[in-house]
Amino acid sequence: MEAAVKRRVEDYSLMDHATQSDPFEFYAALHEQCPVYRMPETGFYMVTRYDDLRQVLKDTDTFSNDVSAKDGKGLQGDLGVLYEEIIAERGWAHVQTLQRTDPPEHSRYRKLLDRVFTARRVREMLPYVDQVANDLIESWIDDGRCEFNSQFAMPMPGIIIAEQLGLGRKDVARFKRWADALIALSIRKWSEPEIRQIAETELEMQHYLFDVFEDRRKNPTGDLISALVHAHGDDEEPLSMHELQNLMHQLISGGFETTQSAIAHGLWLLLRHPETMQRLRGDMSLIKPFCEEAMRIESPVQGLARKTTRDVELNGTLIPAGSLVLTRYGAANRDPEKFECPHLFDIDRKNAGAQIAFGAGAHFCVGASLARQEMVSSFTALLTRLDDIRLEHDLPQPVHNPSLYFMPMKELPITFKKR
Template sequence: MADLGAAELLEGFSLLDPMTQSDPFAMYEAMQDAPGIYRMPETGFYIVSRYADLRAVLTDPVTFSNKVDRASLQGPENAERLRAYMESKGWPHISTLQRTDAPDHGRYRKLVDRVFTVGRVREMTPHIEEVAHGLIDTFAARGECEFISEYAMLLPGTILAEEMGLPSDQVTTFKKWADAMLAPASYVMSEEQLLRNADIELEAQHHLATLFEERRARPTGDWISALATAHADTEEPLSMAELQSVMSQLIGGGFESTMTAIGHAMMQLLNHPDQMARLREDPKRIKNFVEEVIRFESPTQGLRRRTTRDVELSGTVIPKDSVVIVRYGAANRDAAKFACPHMFDMERSNAGTHLAFGAGTHFCVGAVLARQEIAIGVTAILERLDDIELARPLTEPIHRANFLTLPLRELPIRFRARR
């Protein structure tokens, strides 16, 4: 009867509904309680929600391929229209890095792993701290700020913009480009909206193309230079289409998700002032706090896979060439893995076993940098501000409509600057 009740409950939800996207956890719980794997009636996508099932999918890239059209949410006709439009005016969305399987994936991963080393992130740490405190300087004396646009967005955005060769005061331009790159995978658009969005991405592509050519001739040590010159010990350099694709994924993964996690970190501090106090008392707790933030409200709620054969998962046969959505946000709230999964606890002993960064060969290449930016961002705020509280109630839905991520619309706070 419990299974039947969960199945009936699912009929009242839709992952395309902005209210469900903003607070999807009741739907996730119903998916996990219902038999088999949930299939979205609107798209035919299979949603994998249980922790054990996610690990099975993520660690079997042969059966669950990463080669899937990023615009599959738009339907086949609009996805093809977008591909042709991008190819005619810029560079098409070709498969690289996250969207490839072995052996191609290994080639791309080898290149980007050199960019995102622990040593390089360690070298960047003083500058990330400098950027964080510089941002706080702009609003500390005011006693209030809109935390997302004035801090959570600007911290990772500034770092990424600098690595793209953009001046730090052009982060808003960078965000516009990043949003456009993510949009086809994030929400359903009309053909007109899809092509208008493509024009913004094309603007970014042509800027990046100029930078790639400049850095090939005169490397400067930034990510653009590293990627443009990464062919030094390989058979051939990356083509411009490959460079565009890799950079698009680094921007999408490194900006939106980190911005969202920093916003969620502040939200949980506001919701749990006792834990905020403990974190102030012992800043060494920051590492586990960050892991619990990422587990609790996974910035990337899900990504796509494609089945290469008929496969059975939790009693459901998923046909070959089906789109499968690995729902990280659901697995990270699975009661079979995490005790009291809907309770935020920065001292949770297994918080670090979350799947928010994936698993297996496609584990997030930018995880080290993301963790460092979140930790630095939170630590700097607690060092500089006291009596932090929500300035006014948030308007529902509190998150922007998005099929794959969980971005807060806003987070207005007030505080007292420390002397």
């Protein structure tokens, strides 16, 4: 059923928790009334149309990824500057690497990461990814219930990224705490004491990783950290400690939140559409198109930021130079001009693969193939081993924790029967 546009755009606020948790009526209003919208609370410009978003993502000369808290223009304002000062004083100052650079500088980092996240490597990892999924299910299958978000959706990508970084499964909870801290400044505004505590958590991570990096320089083990430390060619400079720290910042935060959200929302969709769950059980080849449609309709990353390098007009709206632009993937993936009946969950959708959840252009997600495999392995194992999966009780409202850029589910308690 199509989301009804009941109110004016001005009646919504993306800074409200309820709107962040369920933004789709707001997106529909924006599509109809104001596809490029200047948020009155922040001055940020939201881009919601699919074609407009692709234009932004591909034009890095105009819409730069060099978005830093150092100038105080981000969500945290001057407290963002304080955060940067604390990190620089007691750890390794943030430098711009993969996510926050533009070509040609970005190309160097992308080349190094592409050597690590190859399609061949993901194919070789398939038995291992399947095993992680089954090991997690084995740990609670006899209970007849689990809190799916914390007992499967989080540790599934968490274990894989931790072990690919050369660390153990026992470190997953610690990594989750670090990952939460790394994305915290993009979630909501914080007080000064909270900013200082978040900085302490990142500093803990930095000093831990420093020891790991130094060990892998001397004793490479074939893990991902070893590959990064030794990723340079004979005529290339090795990555500095600042660069290594920043790349790990992105890999750890990206390795947890987005795939965790995709897996949790995928199951939540199936719980609301049991007929689709039954179809998947009868034909496992449908799991891949299901995953594409799930990422389209419940985009794990709802939006990210860019900064304009010049005055630019987009869909009739003039955006001044130096403005922050929110690229709303979640809105673009429900654009009725791109996807017919965009609010309908349909695994037979012919163009679901055109979803833009992984971005586009130079900054297309480096871990997309691994994330897709983690989803496919997860739902293959779940539907093979569990039957009669149901919600244990109604979900709390709002369903998600506050976040400007992501949709982190609070919980997903389920019951089931062992197949």
